[in-house]
Amino acid sequence: DAGVIQSPRHEVTEMGQEVTLRCKPISGHNSLFWYRQTMMRGLELLIYFNNNVPIDDSGMPEDRFSAKMPNASFSTLKIQPSEPRDSAVYFCASSKDPGNQPQHFGDGTRLSIL
Amino acid sequence: GESVGLHLPTLSVQEGDNSIINCAYSNSASDYFIWYKQESGKGPQFIIDIRSNMDKRQGQRVTVLLNKTVKHLSLQIAATQPGDSAVYFCAENGDSNYQLIWGAGTKLIIKP
Numbered sequence: 001d002a003g004v005i006q007s008p009r010h011e012v013t014e015m016g017q018e019v020t021l022r023c024k025p026i027s028g029h030n031s032l033f034w035y036r037q038t039m040m041r042g043l044e045l046l047i048y049f050n051n052n053v054p055i056d057d058s059g060m061p062e063d064r065f066s067a068k069m070p071n072a073s074f075s076t077l078k079i080q081p082s083e084p085r086d087s088a089v090y091f092c093a094s095s096k097d098p099g100n101q102p103q104h105f106g107d108g109t110r111l112s113i114l
Numbered sequence: 115g116e117s118v119g120l121h122l123p124t125l126s127v128q129e130g131d132n133s134i135i136n137c138a139y140s141n142s143a144s145d146y147f148i149w150y151k152q153e154s155g156k157g158p159q160f161i162i163d164i165r166s167n168m169d170k171r172q173g174q175r176v177t178v179l180l181n182k183t184v185k186h187l188s189l190q191i192a193a194t195q196p197g198d199s200a201v202y203f204c205a206e207n208g209d210s211n212y213q214l215i216w217g218a219g220t221k222l223i224i225k226p
């Protein structure tokens with residue numbers, strides 16, 4: 001079975017550029033999560049979607065970050081404009097029922113902003 | 115959820131021995147607990163979960179123990195192999211039906 005698929009795996013870009021990260025959740029999972037992981041702060045939840053609707057975006061750092069889920073099989077996380085402090089690994093995860101079933105993670109996008 | 119990533123506790127185990135990774139969870143309202151394994155360059159991988167109505171659950175070479183009295187969770191890995199080298203995270207659901215509270219992580223090193 002295909003797991004959560006993220007692209008690109010690595011992204012290096014200059015500050016000020018727009019960055020778009022992509023995620024395909026596991027088929028049949030109705031919950032999708034975007035996380036950011038850094039050595040200093042560990043895993044941080046950025047935003048949570050349920051049935052394609054954003055439920056909790058309180059973890060989104062600032063207005064430069066936005067996320068969309070136009071359908072059940074695709075989500076994007078966009079940073080515009082990007083800054084060096086956005087450098088991190090960004091993970092997407094999905095779940096059938098997050099209160100009772102585990103979240104399954106993709107292998108992440110390693111983002112470096114120069 | 116939150117976690118601290120500055121200084122990861124490390125556990126070194128001889129290959130073939132059993133490993134025990136411990137986690138003190140924080141929220142008395144938590145009724146669902148998960149262990150994840152994260153290898154270098156990969157995302158957290160689900161290992162095993164347990165609900166609060168159980169105190170033990172076994173998988174393949176792994177056992178999770180839950181002690182609600184002292185809010186303690188442990189992961190036991192039998193006959194540790196080089197492929198078990200990773201950072202292990204515990205997570206609890208707190209009083210949320212979607213947001214996890216993450217432990218700090220434990221780095222497991224296997225000695226040949």
